[in-house]
Each structure stands twice: as structure tokens, then as C-alpha cells.
Amino acid sequence: MDVETFAHPSQQLTTPARGDRVARTREAIVGSALALALAGEVAPIVRDIAKMAGVSARTVFQHFADTAELYVAVLGRVLAAALGEVDFNMSWPLDERIAMIINQCSERGERLLPMWTFVETLQRRSNDASEMIVQMYTANRTQLASWFEHELAALPADARERTLNALAMTLAPESWVVLRERLGLSVDQARDELTFVTRAVLSGGALRA
Template sequence: MIDSADVTPLDGRVARSRRTRAAIVEALVGLLEAGNPQPTVEEIAARAGVAPRTVFQHYADREALFAAVSAHREAHLQELMGAIDPGAPLARRIEEIAAQRARIYEWIAAVRRGALLMEPFSPSVHASLEAFRAAKREELARVFAAELAARADAGERAALAAALGAVASWSAWDALRAQQGLDVEAASAALRLTLTGLLADRAS
């Protein structure tokens, strides 16, 4: 039989470890959102209020830390996706997709830029980004299934699906926001206009 005096210290250590891990993840996110796309371990530790060695005690390397950030944010990403009815009028679906992408991309912007810098060197970051890209393409295929099905030729359907994926991607959004300097409203308007141009004559 385990004495309660043995259980309590163990539970306390587990709780402290969880708090420390969470603080480290939040520190990395905070630094990314503050405009530092590649914070050092020392910067992360200082913001989390721990020693640099503590970071490595909880996360073996930067890849493991970025993987923890991805897991930490996954649940909220699903909330931001929302639920779009594929049977709604086309104009409404286009409006809702544009709003969805604006919500998601503005929320992930800072972390996404940091992840993109790590992607060529990190299998787990690459896998996480690829999974998210695939999920966004699948969402477009679901929401605009009627317009895609209206294309009798398989090659045309594939081309339309690829075009939708490109114009509603993070890369396109970042080009509108960062490169062209558009605000969220103007970038959303550009996305709606492009989607309408691709889809308006495909309505069933």
C-alpha cells in the first residue's frame, strides 16, 4: 500500500514539471509573437523564468520544443476553422472561407514564420506544416465540392482544386499582408474576389 505521504510529493513534482513545460512553450510563443523568429535557448529560458539547462531537461532540442508548440495550439486551430455548410449559397461560402482564413492566418502568423525557418531542418516541423496544409486543402474541397463536381473533366477539377489551394494558402495571405502591405479587411476582400473569379461560373 502506498502511503499518502509518498503520493503528495510525487504529484507536486509532476504538477511543477507540467507548469514548467507550459511556461517554456508560452515563452517561445511570446518571443515569436514579439517579432523574434529564431529565439535562442537563453532568451526562451529568461522569458520562462528558468535556467537554460531546464529547457533542455524538458525538451531535448528545438525540434521537440516546436513540436510541443504545435500540439499546444492544435485545439484552438480547430476552433478557428469553424463549421462551414457546403450546401449554403456560393457567395456565403466564399465569405466564410475568407473569414476563416483571416482568423487562422492572423493567429498563426508569428509562430508560422518561425516554423518555416525550421522546416528545412526539422522533420517534425515539416510534418506538422504539411498536415496543416493538407487539412486546409481538404476543407476547400469539402466546402466547394459542388463547384468542383461541376467540372466534368478530371484534369480541370484537379486544376481548380490546385488553384483554390494556392489562393487560399498562407503563402498568398502573407504576400497580401506582408509584401503588399494590405490590412486584414483589404486582404480578405482580395481573397473573396479571387475565389469568386474561380468559382462564380461553377455554381450548381
Template sequence: MKIVGFAVDVSRSQDERIVRGQRIRQSLIQATLDLIQAGDVEPTSGAIATIAGLSSRTLFQHFIRLSDLYAAAFDLAVGRAFRPDRPVDKASPLASRIALLVSDRAQLFEEWLPVWHFAQRVRLVAPAVGTGVSHLRRLLRERIAVWFAAELDTLDPAARDHALDSLDRTFGLDSWMNMRERQRLSPMHASRAWRFTAEAIVQQALTGPGSSPAAA
């Protein structure tokens, strides 16, 4: 997955200095992402500048600290990769929603692995990246709540929180990372195992004590 595109559109600006400055920043951010996607978990300023076709001096004219560039690259990666989920059909059977969510997230998380490794490596030297990781975790949790709203809304508050915790762990990045990196499963086998496990956990979380029967 090559993450491209930028939130700031400078195409209509009349100030050539602003346009040039933004384009340089964009090229530096994209160069950082290119290196991350290639497996570099902590790109150096020299490597980034070389890929962007610029000098290290130019890099630091636009990003005072390398950690600022790391944060900008991470923010762009999140904004491009984690777009709003597809609309959820709440009337769709629970099993169908589980299968679809596993399929969607398996593809997304597999593409995201290089960025995740980068974030884990630099979060201490680039606190903004650590903050971004926390925000991303909250975002993924909120989307789980939407995906299973039909079942979660039937639970009392305490049971809902417990069920949402279970679902968040089941469908989170850490779950995929565990299968791919620790268990060393292939993407195909990891996806199959994830769906099998998820079905059991979701059914238990949403149809256990204190809950109403979930849609089958």
C-alpha cells in the first residue's frame, strides 16, 4: 500500500513560495512513508532527503525536528488508510457482519503493518506519534461500537462496556499482529483463524449473561 494524497490543496495559491514550500513538505512526508513501507522503522534524515531529492538542510528548514516529520507522516498514513468504514447494515445477520469485518480489517491491518512497526519504534522519540497511536485505538474501538450497535444497544451499560472491551480486543490491531508476527501465520491462514475465533468470542460477548439474544 503506497499512501498518497495530501489534505492541503495548494493548487490555487497565488504565492509561489507557499506552493513550493508545501510541495517540498509533501515530498518529504511521502519520502518518509515510502521508506516506512519498504521496512525502515526509523528513517534517517539523510535517507529521507535522498529519496525526496532534497538536502538534509532543506529537510530541517521545513521540519525543525525529525520527530515532527515522523508525526506528519503518521498522521497522513492514518488519514489515508483509516477512512470511514463502509455503511453498516444493522439488519444484516451477525455472522455476516463478523465475516465482513474480519475480511475488511485483515486486509487493512496487513497493509498497515509497516507503519505500525514504525510507530512502535519511534513513539518515544516522537511523542506525537504515540498520541496518534492512542487516537487510532480509540477510533477503531468507536467503529466496533457502530458495527455491532444492534446487539450492544440491547445490553445494560455494564454489560455493554464489557462486551465492547471483548470486541475491541478481538478485532484490534494487536490481535492481527499476534497471529502474523508471533504465531507466524500467513495472511490467508491468519484471516481464517481470526474469523473462527471471532465468531466464538462475539457470540459469547453478545449473547452471554445479562444480554439479549443477538441476531443469528
């Protein structure tokens, strides 16, 4: 993933009166880069991004210092969409909560799947991207602690932490990539496997107690 830079990055569109137009242009650039990443481009080039956004390459670099900064903006958009809340009542039976959570994980995984190589490559080459990934996993672990609060609260501290870590690993995006791409499972098969492992992790936590 090479980084393209503009010869004069100091030329920025910062005039307040142009605020709306600047925001729309930036949105178009990020959206175009995202579309190319979703199409399988590991490192979308500025020429293609600019063409899709209907702007010049020069304009792209008036909004972003280099492609690395643009890619990080794309990653931020993807992760924000991937961390949506699951709308369910904590009083629901465990199986219903698991079903809702697996459904969310599968939807998130399918959104990330086409651009997973882009994400992995970017996080290796950008500290900002790596930090965003860490924040995603931290947020995911916090959500899991809330979703399974009742089951985890019944465990001793050590078993609770180990069970929560195992859940976070099971429901991480990489797990979906392994099931779908490495093992070649269908969406329904991958959901079934995640459901099975999630139940096993929670049962194992109870046994450790």
C-alpha cells in the first residue's frame, strides 16, 4: 500500500463560506475510496478515486495530505457502521440474545469481508488505523460485557474475564473471515458455527465457576 502525496499539501480548502461545498466534496472522495475498497482494491489510487468522485486528483489532496490519511478516513467510516447497537431487551432469554448478537456480527462481517485485506494492510502501515482497530475491539468487548451481563455476573472474577475474552475472540471480525473465506462456509453455516461456539464459551465459563 504505497502512499501518494501532493506537491503542495498546504493548499487547503478552509474558507468558512465554502464549508458546505467542502464537506460535500470530502464526502464524495471518502465515499469513492470506500466503494473501490469494497470492490476489492487493497490500495485505491487517487486517479480512480478522483474520477469516481467527479473531482481532480489535485482536489483530493486539498482535502487529504496523502492517501494514508484518506484511507484512515475510509476505515473510520467502515468501523462506525460496524459498531451499531443491537436493539434488544436484557430480559430476553439467552438464546434470543445470542441470535440477535450473531445476526449483528454476521451483518458486520459481511460488510467488512470484501475489504478485509484493505483493513489488515492499513492497520499494519498506519498507527492511526491500528489505534482505530484497537478501539473497535475495546468497544466490542464492552458491548459483550453488557449483552451477557447476567451470565457473566454469576462467574468468579477470573472465569468472568476469561469468558469475556473468549467471547470477544469468537465474535471478532477475523472469525467471520475465517469461516467465510478460509473454510468456505455460507452465511447461514457461519452463523450456526458462531452460535455453537458462543453457547459453548458461556457454558464453559459456567463450568469453570
